Amino acid sequence: MMSLFKFKGGVKPPTHKSESTGLPIARAPLPSRLIVPLHQSIGGMPRPVVQAGDKVLKGQLIGEADGWISAAVHAPTSGTVLEVAMHAQPHPSGLDALCVVIEPDGKDEWITREPVDYKSLKPEEVRERLQQAGVVGLGGAVFPTHGKLTASKTVAMEELVINGAECEPFITCDDLLMRERAEEVVRGIGIFRDLLQPQKVLIGIEDNKPEAAAAMRAAVDALNEPFLVVQVPTLYPAGGAKQLIRVLTGKEVPAAKRSTDLGVQCFNVATAYTAWRAIAHGEPVVSRLVTVSGDVRTPRNYEVLIGTPMEELLKLAQPHPDTDGIIMGGPMMGFLVPDPQAPVVKATNCLIAHCERLFPPKAPEMPCIRCGACAQACPHELQPFELYWFARARNFGKTQEYNIFDCIECGCCSFVCPSRIPLVQYFRFAKSEIWAREREKNAAEGAKARFEFKQLRDEREKAEKAEKLARAAAAQAAKKAAEAAAAAAAEGSAPEATTPATETASVAAEANLPSDAVDPEKAAKMATIQAAMERAKAQREAAQPKNTEALKAAQQREIEEIEARRQAARLTDPAAPAAVAPASEKAE
Numbered sequence: 191m192m193s194l195f196k197f198k199g200g201v202k203p204p205t206h207k208s209e210s211t212g213l214p215i216a217r218a219p220l221p222s223r224l225i226v227p228l229h230q231s232i233g234g235m236p237r238p239v240v241q242a243g244d245k246v247l248k249g250q251l252i253g254e255a256d257g258w259i260s261a262a263v264h265a266p267t268s269g270t271v272l273e274v275a276m277h278a279q280p281h282p283s284g285l286d287a288l289c290v291v292i293e294p295d296g297k298d299e300w301i302t303r304e305p306v307d308y309k310s311l312k313p314e315e316v317r318e319r320l321q322q323a324g325v326v327g328l329g330g331a332v333f334p335t336h337g338k339l340t341a342s343k344t345v346a347m348e349e350l351v352i353n354g355a356e357c358e359p360f361i362t363c364d365d366l367l368m369r370e371r372a373e374e375v376v377r378g379i380g381i382f383r384d385l386l387q388p389q390k391v392l393i394g395i396e397d398n399k400p401e402a403a404a405a406m407r408a409a410v411d412a413l414n415e416p417f418l419v420v421q422v423p424t425l426y427p428a429g430g431a432k433q434l435i436r437v438l439t440g441k442e443v444p445a446a447k448r449s450t451d452l453g454v455q456c457f458n459v460a461t462a463y464t465a466w467r468a469i470a471h472g473e474p475v476v477s478r479l480v481t482v483s484g485d486v487r488t489p490r491n492y493e494v495l496i497g498t499p500m501e502e503l504l505k506l507a508q509p510h511p512d513t514d515g516i517i518m519g520g521p522m523m524g525f526l527v528p529d530p531q532a533p534v535v536k537a538t539n540c541l542i543a544h545c546e547r548l549f550p551p552k553a554p555e556m557p558c559i560r561c562g563a564c565a566q567a568c569p570h571e572l573q574p575f576e577l578y579w580f581a582r583a584r585n586f587g588k589t590q591e592y593n594i595f596d597c598i599e600c601g602c603c604s605f606v607c608p609s610r611i612p613l614v615q616y617f618r619f620a621k622s623e624i625w626a627r628e629r630e631k632n633a634a635e636g637a638k639a640r641f642e643f644k645q646l647r648d649e650r651e652k653a654e655k656a657e658k659l660a661r662a663a664a665a666q667a668a669k670k671a672a673e674a675a676a677a678a679a680a681e682g683s684a685p686e687a688t689t690p691a692t693e694t695a696s697v698a699a700e701a702n703l704p705s706d707a708v709d710p711e712k713a714a715k716m717a718t719i720q721a722a723m724e725r726a727k728a729q730r731e732a733a734q735p736k737n738t739e740a741l742k743a744a745q746q747r748e749i750e751e752i753e754a755r756r757q758a759a760r761l762t763d764p765a766a767p768a769a770v771a772p773a774s775e776k777a778e
């Protein structure tokens with residue numbers, strides 16, 4: 191007998207489970223149309239790969255995974271794509287999201303399915319197949335399963351915990367799954383075990399599901415698996431991953447840490463089942479089990495195609511006339527769906543027909559009396575009344591200091607509050623405000639980054655333009671130099687015409703450098719200056735008399751003649767000057 195541990199807090203609300211476990215799982219008929227949201231898991235939003243008018247087969251890819259943490263989406267039946275457009279989502283916000291709307295053709299015709307023996311595949315191929323099949327956590331978190339199936343390199347995997355606790359009131363889909371399809375669940379757990387290689391596999395089931403526990407034990411024995419099926423005390427929220435890990439292993443997963451840091455990984459039983467169908471039958475996730483209960487005549491579990499409008503599904507269970515809304519999920523963590531036409535998605539485990547008889551309106555909220563009951567009930571050891579004060583005062587920084595993001599919105603605090611304060615609603619409000627501010631901050635930072643990038647780009651373009659102009663000017667100068675050199679060469683006294691290449695070579699030679707060590711632009715400039723100097727020199731030479739010796743002799747002769755004439759004059763006139771300047775000096 192394995193010893194179990196307790197988690198802190200918890201409550202015992204009425205379970206309302208027996209209502210929907212009396213009938214076996216039924217297959218819901220094809221709806222009039224299927225509205226399949228593309229974003230059905232945590233992570234990147236799949237890209238649509240179909241458009242209006244396309245014919246699709248059941249299981250055909252309609253949304254391609256975007257990145258590693260993302261999961262593909264498939265057509266739930268064969269038919270025609272009517273549109274890829276925004277539609278209402280099953281979300282408290284009531285916001286629309288991108289969906290592929292399919293009109294069924296009634297044939298429910300599958301694509302060619304490719305079953306494989308996963309033992310013949312490499313681990314990364316198994317993970318890839320799970321991603322392509324759109325397998326995500328069906329316990330509510332919808333985290334892509336393949337992303338949780340890589341063993342840590344630093345922490346040894348000690349326990350693989352399989353969650354069959356299903357602690358929330360009204361919900362029985364996991365119970366019925368284990369009762370009716372235990373063997374496939376156990377085979378799916380076998381895939382997880384082979385990929386993660388844990389030392390132990392523990393299957394936790396609340397002790398209010400004896401039939402499910404018996405069926406799972408029988409399947410484990412039949413398949414000769416060393417898995418332990420453990421019945422845990424019925425106490426809400428024993429089905430929370432951290433709480434079940436605590437109960438089964440005694441390990442407390444601290445805030446801001448993951449269970450894998452402590453050598454534990456956790457999956458829901460329905461996730462194991464879909465993983466097995468995906469690998470061994472080649473069937474992507476196009477349907478899931480949904481409990482339909484509450485204010486209806488025939489509460490039961492249905493196998494429902496993803497994308498089925500909730501209102502159509504609810505009609506199958508024959509709601510009473512006083513039904514005034516639909517709750518998705520259980521009464522503790524679920525929410526009233528703003529639009530009954532919203533579709534069933536991978537996260538939809540239960541629809542509860544809401545009426546005032548089952549869920550009487552709460553008496554008005556009273557002031558907090560600081561009784562501390564909420565803190566005692568909180569399974570995450572938070573201080574809900576403090577969080578409440580800070581959320582109410584819109585002091586969101588303080589709510590973060592008091593670890594609001596550790597709150598799993600289990601509703602235990604609201605359940606026990608004598609002042610009927612809807613504490614969870616305050617926490618949801620605070621979280622959404624913090625996320626909105628975070629988004630705004632990220633958007634502002636994004637805008638700043640885009641502005642800086644634009645500035646950088648403008649500067650780079652300016653520099654490139656200036657460089658281009660300089661190159662053109664250098665080419666022009668080199669061309670002119672070449673023309674001048676050619677003209678001088680034609681006259682016979684100029685240096686040979688040069689090209690930029692020869693200029694570069696000559697500059698390099700003068701500087702005693704290899705020719706490629708000299709900047710061609712600089713070389714062109716130097717060649718231009720050189721050519722100009724050559725031209726000036728040539729002009730000076732052309733301006734000077736060619737035969738200076740002859741000139742000097744002629745001048746000498748002239749001086750001698752003048753001197754002779756002067757001597758002759760002096761002989762006739764003794765007052766005449768004694769000497770005269772040469773003819774060249776007179777000219778000045």
Ligand code: SF4
Binds near residue numbers: 578
């Ligand atoms: S249970 Fe309600 S009244 Fe009591 S401390 Fe918490 S919030 Fe206040």
Ligand code: SF4
Binds near residue numbers: 598
């Ligand atoms: S809703 Fe949050 S604060 Fe309230 S009991 Fe649950 S975890 Fe604690």
